[in-house]
């Protein structure tokens with residue numbers, strides 16, 4: 060089995076990608092420092108796959124452990140998820156974000172180069188587009204000035220990959236620009252584990268649904284959108300995981316140096332009210348929410364043009380918003396049951 064290193068593999072998207080890789084016949088190897096995840100994710104992985112996925116506990120800024128992993132495993136590729144991702148916190152603690160998100164990529168690239176590992180899939184984000192002038196947004200759409208240090212780390216990391224590839228180093232890289240991942244594995248054994256108050260809409264909705272949060276605030280309902288609330292492209296995390304498998308196999312057919320970018324979304328925009336109504340439908344609960352003022356810095360509407368990934372990676376989202384909300388809700392119920 061070809062081995063693929065997943066940095067941040069105990070996290071939300073990484074853990075689902077580990078399942079998808081195993082199902083596709085790859086052997087995932089995880090490194091995670093558990094700075095934003097829990098070891099229970101590994102137990103969940105074992106329940107789903109029946110296997111102990113090898114996991115190194117460590118920081119991928121640590122060149123020594125990275126070197127050890129590459130020495131102990133003949134890797135055919137890497138998927139680099141490890142990063143901090145809280146947009147709000149990144150404005151308060153920019154150096155924490157610049158240090159972790161950028162230096163981990165630098166250490167990884169140096170280690171890959173040293174061990175002649177060429178294939179890399181990098182977690183980027185639709186935040187690099189800011190508020191696009193035209194929708195849906197294509198990969199060729201110019202990136203905008205980042206709204207946050209977090210968003211800037213994604214732009215800088217993409218630029219580092221381009222520079223590295225242009226230097227003719229043996230690197231084949233794909234940056235996947237994720238839209239808004241939601242949902243959980245249908246088994247409810249793994250899912251998103253937000254530490255503290257969730258900054259993303261869906262975990263806030265499901266936590267409000269079970270009573271952990273009293274009330275959801277909708278930030279503005281007077282935007283130029285169908286119902287006045289912000290529009291996003293919500294992608295099921297299992298579909299997103301699958302896109303990584305497609306990206307890895309695409310890279311295998313490419314000769315280094317190579318770099319490409321793909322949007323990963325459904326191609327549909329949904330409003331905050333669509334999410335609330337969808338949640339109420341799948342949960343049978345009425346959600347306690349109020350409308351508050353607009354939140355500074357919020358992008359009003361963004362959704363993906365997915366033509367490129369549909370055609371070139373032969374990937375398409377399979378789950379719709381309701382199915383994703385159903386899986387988020389079942390995951391929340393499973394979490395609450397385990398914690399009670």
Ligand SMILES: NC(=O)c1ccc[n+]([C@@H]2O[C@H](COP(=O)([O-])OP(=O)(O)OC[C@H]3O[C@@H](n4cnc5c(N)ncnc54)[C@H](O)[C@@H]3O)[C@@H](O)[C@H]2O)c1
Pocket residue numbers: 066067068069070071072073090091092093094095096117118119120139140141142143144159163182183184185237238239240259
């Ligand atoms: N979830 C989203 O909404 C979203 C959207 C766009 C892009 N992304 C990007 O996707 C990637 C994965 O996101 P996620 O939602 O799974 O986040 P997550 O926080 O659930 O997972 C990241 C994992 O990386 C680990 N980690 C962080 N720094 C590390 C380090 N230096 N060494 C080892 N492990 C480290 C954390 O413990 C965590 O398990 C991130 O790069 C994120 O920026 C996420």
